[in-house]
Each structure stands twice: as C-alpha cells, then as structure tokens.
Amino acid sequence: MTAPRRHLPAAERRMIIVETVITLAGEQNPSDITTAAIAKQMGLTQGSLFRHFPNKNAIFEAVMEWVAEHLLSRIEEATDAQPSPLAALENMFMAHIDFITEHPGIPRILSCELQRAEETRPKKIVQTLLHHYGGHLHHLLGKGKACGELDKELDSDAAATLFLGTIQGLVMLSLIAGNVNQMKHNAKKVFAIYQRGIRSSL
Numbered sequence: 001m002t003a004p005r006r007h008l009p010a011a012e013r014r015m016i017i018v019e020t021v022i023t024l025a026g027e028q029n030p031s032d033i034t035t036a037a038i039a040k041q042m043g044l045t046q047g048s049l050f051r052h053f054p055n056k057n058a059i060f061e062a063v064m065e066w067v068a069e070h071l072l073s074r075i076e077e078a079t080d081a082q083p084s085p086l087a088a089l090e091n092m093f094m095a096h097i098d099f100i101t102e103h104p105g106i107p108r109i110l111s112c113e114l115q116r117a118e119e120t121r122p123k124k125i126v127q128t129l130l131h132h133y134g135g136h137l138h139h140l141l142g143k144g145k146a147c148g149e150l151d152k153e154l155d156s157d158a159a160a161t162l163f164l165g166t167i168q169g170l171v172m173l174s175l176i177a178g179n180v181n182q183m184k185h186n187a188k189k190v191f192a193i194y195q196r197g198i199r200s201s202l
Contacts, residue, residue, distance in 0.1 A: 024104030
C-alpha cells in the first residue's frame with residue numbers, strides 16, 4: 001500500500017491517483033480495478049478519491065490522457081533533430097519499448113479500452129493517440145523514402161502496421177513470460193530484422 005501523503009495540491013493528488021491505476025494495471029486486469037482498490041492502494045477513503053474524480057470512468061479518462069501525452073512526448077523527443085529517418089525510426093521503436101518497460105500496466109489498459117463495444121471517452125483518447133502515433137510514423141517513413149534510406153517502393157501503410165505489430169508482439173510475449181525486461185532485451189535484435197525489410201538496397 002502506498003503511504004498517504006496529506007495536504008497535497010489537487011493536481012498532484014490526481015496525478016498520484018493516475019500513477020496508482022497504472023501500477024495496479026501491471027498486477028491485474030484493468031477492468032477489475034475498483035475505486036475501492038485504488039483508494040486502498042493509496043491509503044485513502046473512497047470519499048477522498050471522489051473529491052478528485054466523480055467516478056471510475058473519469059479516472060481512466062485521466063489515465064489515458066496521461067498515457068497519450070507522455071508516450072507522444074517520449075517518441076517526439078526520441079526522433080527530434082535526428083537527421084536520419086531510419087535512425088529516428090529505431091529511436092522511436094526503442095523509446096516506445098522503454099516506455100512500456102517502465103509502465104507495464106499500460107498495454108493492459110490500452111487493450112482493455114479498445115475491446116469495449118461502447119464508445120467511451122477513454123476509448124476515444126486511445127483512438128486519437130493511435131492516429132497521432134501513426135501520423136508520426138508515416139512522416140518518418142515518407143522522409144526515409146524521399147532521401148533514399150528506405151525502399152522507394154515500400155508500402156508505408158504495411159510498414160507502419162508491421163512496426164506497431166512488432167511492438168505489440170514483443171509486449172505480448174513479455175506478458176506471457178511474466179518478464180517485462182525480456183521485451184527490452186529482444187527489441188534491438190527484432191528491430192534489426194524489421195529494418196532489413198524496409199531499407200533501400202542501394
């Protein structure tokens with residue numbers, strides 16, 4: 001249980017609630033996380049929790065906003081000022097892997113939200129995240145083809161799908177193995193294979 005810290009500013013308290021949910025999601029199915037469990041983990045009452053969020057859905061909305069902001073910021077930082085599009089793609093790949101390694105509950109939350117039949121606000125945030133992520137990826141693939149680093153006949157849609165699918169595969173295998181560090185250990189070797197399939201042969 002996280003030791004409660006009193007008299008924190010509201011914004012900081014909300015951030016701790018978000019971080020607590022991400023931690024719990026690394027240990028159990030996100031759909032099973034209750035407001036009671038969150039409060040217990042933080043050493044608070046549910047009443048204290050509801051002073052910051054009106055309900056569980058609002059908490060998960062804040063979690064998804066945090067994930068979107070921090071993942072996109074991480075990949076932008078990894079690719080900015082990188083003159084080589086291919087090197088930028090590798091940096092983006094590894095930054096994504098590092099982010100998940102640090103927060104193993106996030107893939108569980110994303111998967112849980114995307115599987116919902118109804119259109120919830122958290123699900124829409126995930127969809128927007130994937131849209132922006134895909135746009136950044138397509139931009140790098142386009143630059144790579146334009147400068148000759150990548151095969152000019154490369155199907156960018158297929159390459160983007162494979163990029164994300166490769167990360168997802170590493171995540172799934174690490175979850176099955178119960179060892180999140182396995183993902184980081186294999187990432188560079190797996191990207192090297194991906195890279196050979198998209199780069200120019202010239």
